[in-house]
Amino acid sequence: MPVTNAQSGTRVDEVAEGIYRISTPVPPTVIPGGFSFNQYLVVDDEPLLFHTGPRRMFPLVREAIASVLPVERLRHLAFSHFESDECGAVNDLLAAAPAAAPVCGRINAMINADAWDRPPRALSDGETLSLGRHRVTWRDTPHLPHGWECGYLHEETTRTLLCGDLFTQGGEGGAPLTREDVLGPSEALRARLDYFSHGRDAGALLERLAGHAPRTLACMHGSAWEGDGAALLRELAVALAR
Structure with a gap:
C-alpha cells in the first residue's frame, strides 16, 4: 500500500479511522479530462464495502481489498443507487465472499x-x-443527485458521510484526502455535464445530511474531503438553488 496495482494505478488510503478509499484512475485517453472510481472499505467485525465499482474493474477492486483484509471476510456490499459504478461488481464479490x-x-x-x-x-x-x-445509518435521498432509489450511509463513529456522486470531481483522482476546495471543481463539472436531477426536495435533503455534521465526505469520484461537512453541504444547496 498505497498502490496495489502499478499498471492501473489503483491505490488504497485510509481516509478516516478504519475507512479505506480504493481509487482507480482513468486517463484522459479513455474519458476526456480523466476520471476516477472510488470504493470505500470499512474494516470492522463485519466489513462493509460502499460501491463495488464497474464489473470490468472487479479484479482491481478485489486486489485492493485483499491488501487490507481477506476478500471472503466481506459481509456488506452497500451502494447508493442502481448504476454500473455503484453495484456493477456485486455478483462477482458475492461469489468471492460467501457471507x-x-x-x-x-x-x-x-x-x-x-x-x-x-x-x-x-x-x-x-x-x-x-x-x-x-x-452506519442509511438516509434516503431520492433524486439527489439522481435516481429515485438514491441514498447514502453516514458512519457515526468517524462522522464520515459516504456521499456517492455528491461533489464529483473530474481528473484522475487527486489527493486521497484533501481540505482544498471540492465544491468548485464539482460545480465546474456540473456546468459541463449536469448529472443532477434538480428535484424539488434537494435543499431539504442536503440539510438533513448536514444535520449529521460530517467531518469526512467520502466522494465516489475524486478526492475524499475533510472539514466542516455541514457547511459544505449547505454551500452545495445554495449552488443548486441558483
Whole structure:
C-alpha cells in the first residue's frame, strides 16, 4: 500500500479511522479530462464495502481489498443507487465472499433485487447497521443527485458521510484526502455535464445530511474531503438553488 496495482494505478488510503478509499484512475485517453472510481472499505467485525465499482474493474477492486483484509471476510456490499459504478461488481464479490449480502435502500431492493445473486438487505430511512466499532445509518435521498432509489450511509463513529456522486470531481483522482476546495471543481463539472436531477426536495435533503455534521465526505469520484461537512453541504444547496 498505497498502490496495489502499478499498471492501473489503483491505490488504497485510509481516509478516516478504519475507512479505506480504493481509487482507480482513468486517463484522459479513455474519458476526456480523466476520471476516477472510488470504493470505500470499512474494516470492522463485519466489513462493509460502499460501491463495488464497474464489473470490468472487479479484479482491481478485489486486489485492493485483499491488501487490507481477506476478500471472503466481506459481509456488506452497500451502494447508493442502481448504476454500473455503484453495484456493477456485486455478483462477482458475492461469489468471492460467501457471507456477504447486498445492502441498499428499500426502493432499490424493491425494483432491482433480481439483479443480484443473493437477496439484498433493505435499509429503511434512518435505520442503523452495526458493523462492530462502526455504525452506519442509511438516509434516503431520492433524486439527489439522481435516481429515485438514491441514498447514502453516514458512519457515526468517524462522522464520515459516504456521499456517492455528491461533489464529483473530474481528473484522475487527486489527493486521497484533501481540505482544498471540492465544491468548485464539482460545480465546474456540473456546468459541463449536469448529472443532477434538480428535484424539488434537494435543499431539504442536503440539510438533513448536514444535520449529521460530517467531518469526512467520502466522494465516489475524486478526492475524499475533510472539514466542516455541514457547511459544505449547505454551500452545495445554495449552488443548486441558483
